[in-house]
Amino acid sequence: DAGITQSPRHKVTETGTPVTLRCHQTENHRYMYWYRQDPGHGLRLIHYSYGVKDTDKGEVSDGYSVSRSKTEDFLLTLESATSSQTSVYFCAINRDYGYTFGSGTRLTVV
Amino acid sequence: GQQVMQIPQYQHVQEGEDFTTYCNSSTTLSNIQWYKQRPGGHPVFLIQLVKSGEVKKQKRLTFQFGEAKKNSSLHITATQTTDVGTYFCAGPTGTASKLTFGTGTRLQVTL
Numbered sequence: 001d002a003g004i005t006q007s008p009r010h011k012v013t014e015t016g017t018p019v020t021l022r023c024h025q026t027e028n029h030r031y032m033y034w035y036r037q038d039p040g041h042g043l044r045l046i047h048y049s050y051g052v053k054d055t056d057k058g059e060v061s062d063g064y065s066v067s068r069s070k071t072e073d074f075l076l077t078l079e080s081a082t083s084s085q086t087s088v089y090f091c092a093i094n095r096d097y098g099y100t101f102g103s104g105t106r107l108t109v110v
Numbered sequence: 111g112q113q114v115m116q117i118p119q120y121q122h123v124q125e126g127e128d129f130t131t132y133c134n135s136s137t138t139l140s141n142i143q144w145y146k147q148r149p150g151g152h153p154v155f156l157i158q159l160v161k162s163g164e165v166k167k168q169k170r171l172t173f174q175f176g177e178a179k180k181n182s183s184l185h186i187t188a189t190q191t192t193d194v195g196t197y198f199c200a201g202p203t204g205t206a207s208k209l210t211f212g213t214g215t216r217l218q219v220t221l
Contacts, residue, residue, distance in 0.1 A: 048208060
């Protein structure tokens, strides 16, 4: 969707390496979210942000950290990637009429 | 914490048949949202229901919010191959406009 982009789209990384995923929005929305999607689990909230430098944990935050130094950018970091973090990661912004999601990042940890 | 369950997990229909997915929350919801995700794509917002007993229609799709505001359904009349995808319901949880998503129903439509 126009207004929110994620990078990279695909990434393969080795166990134990750090990985950072980027979410960028162009519409100045206050709230941003990181979800992961796995078969049988739907979408689960990892972390969210309610403003610059204001972030909090979601239901599956272990092994992840986030930062938001500017309104437009919300970064998700896997400090030391594990195979259980192989997943599709979606960033979202909250518009008045529901969430708008980015196109996702498919991360494989080998 | 809040749980949102959907049934069925998967349904395979022939084109032209009807389809219904059901969403149940462990807590009362202030509103419920529905999203569609095409294979390989990202979830896309379809609709939000707010009032108890509310019914909304979008062409062949009919959305209902239960009287107790703990359940919802999506009904598709005369499915088409373009309806293929996974349908998620989602309800607000806590602060910061967070959403808890249901487990999703994957719809497959064949000719």
